[in-house]
Amino acid sequence: MPALSFQSVSKTYPAKQAGTAAFRALDQVSFDVQEGEFFGLLGPNGAGKTTLISILAGLTRASQGQVLVHGHNVQSDYAAARRLLGVVPQELVFDPFFTVRESLKIQSGYFGVKKNDAWIDELLDSLGLTDKANANMRQLSGGMKRRVLVAQALVHKPRVIVLDEPTAGVDVELRQTLWQFIAKLNKQGHTVLLTTHYLEEAEALCGRIAMLKRGQMVALEKTSVLLKSATSQVLRFKLDGDLPAAVAAVARVTGRIVQVPVNNALDIETCLNTVRSAGLVAEDVEIRQADLEDVFLEVMNRQQAQSGALA
Numbered sequence: 001m002p003a004l005s006f007q008s009v010s011k012t013y014p015a016k017q018a019g020t021a022a023f024r025a026l027d028q029v030s031f032d033v034q035e036g037e038f039f040g041l042l043g044p045n046g047a048g049k050t051t052l053i054s055i056l057a058g059l060t061r062a063s064q065g066q067v068l069v070h071g072h073n074v075q076s077d078y079a080a081a082r083r084l085l086g087v088v089p090q091e092l093v094f095d096p097f098f099t100v101r102e103s104l105k106i107q108s109g110y111f112g113v114k115k116n117d118a119w120i121d122e123l124l125d126s127l128g129l130t131d132k133a134n135a136n137m138r139q140l141s142g143g144m145k146r147r148v149l150v151a152q153a154l155v156h157k158p159r160v161i162v163l164d165e166p167t168a169g170v171d172v173e174l175r176q177t178l179w180q181f182i183a184k185l186n187k188q189g190h191t192v193l194l195t196t197h198y199l200e201e202a203e204a205l206c207g208r209i210a211m212l213k214r215g216q217m218v219a220l221e222k223t224s225v226l227l228k229s230a231t232s233q234v235l236r237f238k239l240d241g242d243l244p245a246a247v248a249a250v251a252r253v254t255g256r257i258v259q260v261p262v263n264n265a266l267d268i269e270t271c272l273n274t275v276r277s278a279g280l281v282a283e284d285v286e287i288r289q290a291d292l293e294d295v296f297l298e299v300m301n302r303q304q305a306q307s308g309a310l311a
C-alpha cells in the first residue's frame with residue numbers, strides 16, 4: 001500500500017464575485033508515493049503545489065478525486081489520516097502567546113501523545129532550538145519560527161513528513177541543519193514529500209520527482225532518469241549587452257551569465273555565431289552537464305518552445 005495516493009484530484013476555486021470565472025487550480029492529478037520515498041513536488045508559483053498539500057492535510061476539500069494516507073481517506077477518515085502526517089505549512093502560522101516548548105507540548109497533546117519530553121528535547125536539539133525553548137514565539141525571527149513549525153510537525157513522529165517550501169527565505173545554516181535531520185528521519189523509514197524552489201536541493205535529496213504546471217502533472221520520474229532525459233549539455237558564457245532575441249528565447253539568464261541548452265556542436269556554433277553577429281563578445285565560455293534546473297525549464301517550456309529556435 002502506498003504511503004500517499006493522489007487519485008484524479010481536481011480542485012476548482014469558486015468565482016470570487018459574480019462575473020469572474022471559477023479557477024481550476026488542480027486538474028486530474030494522480031500519483032502515488034511509496035513508503036520510505038523522498039519525493040519532490042516541483043512547479044512554478046501558482047502551479048497548485050500548496051493546494052494539493054492543503055487537500056492532503058484536510059485543510060481544503062478536493063472538488064473531485066480522492067487522497068489516501070496509508071489507505072486512509074483524508075476526508076472520510078480524517079483523524080487517522082491526519083495522525084500519520086506531519087505537515088510543515090508554507091505560511092508561518094503560530095500562536096504568539098506560548099513559548100517554543102509549550103507550543104510543542106500543546107501539539108503533542110493534540111495528537112494524544114503523552115510523556116513526549118525526550119523526543120521534544122531531541123527535536124529542539126536537532127533543529128538548533130535548545131536555547132530558544134523558553135522564548136516566546138513572537139520574539140523569534142522568521143528563520144527560528146520556521147524551525148519551530150518543523151518541530152511541531154514532527155512532534156508525534158508521523159510516518160509521512162510533508163514540507164511545503166520549508167527553506168524559502170531561510171539561511172544556509174538552517175537549510176543544512178534541516179536537511180540533515182530530515183534525511184536522517186527518511187533513512188529511518190519516514191516518507192518525505194517536499195516542495196521547494198531550490199532545485200539543487202530537490203536534485204540532491206529526492207529519489208523521485210513530480211512536476212506540476214498550471215494544475216496538471218507534466219512529469220513523474222526518478223530524479224536520475226529526469227537528469228538523463230535532459231538536453232545533453234549546457235553552453236554557459238558571460239555577456240555584456242542585450243542578448244539577441246533568438247538566444248534569449250531559449251536561454252536561462254542570471255545577471256551576466258547566459259546558459260543555453262545544446263544538443264551538439266552545431267548548436268554551440270550557431271549560438272556563438274548569433275552572439276558574435278550581434279557585435280557581442282561571449283566571455284568565459286564553457287560547457288557543462290545539464291542539472292535539474294535545466295530539466296525543469298525544459299519541461300515547463302515544452303509547449304512554448306519551437307525546435308530550431310536558435311537558427
Ligand SMILES: Nc1ncnc2c1ncn2[C@@H]1O[C@H](COP(=O)(O)OP(=O)(O)O)[C@@H](O)[C@H]1O
Pocket residue numbers: 013023025043044045046047048049050051052
Ligand atoms: N483560496 C483560494 N481561492 C482562489 N484561488 C486560489 C486560492 N488558493 C490558491 N488559489 C490559486 O490557485 C493557484 C494555485 O495556488 P497554489 O496551490 O498556492 O500554488 P503553488 O503552491 O504551486 O504556488 C494559484 O493561481 C492561486 O492564485
Ligand SMILES: [Mg+2]
Pocket residue numbers: 049050051090164165
Ligand atoms: Mg505554494
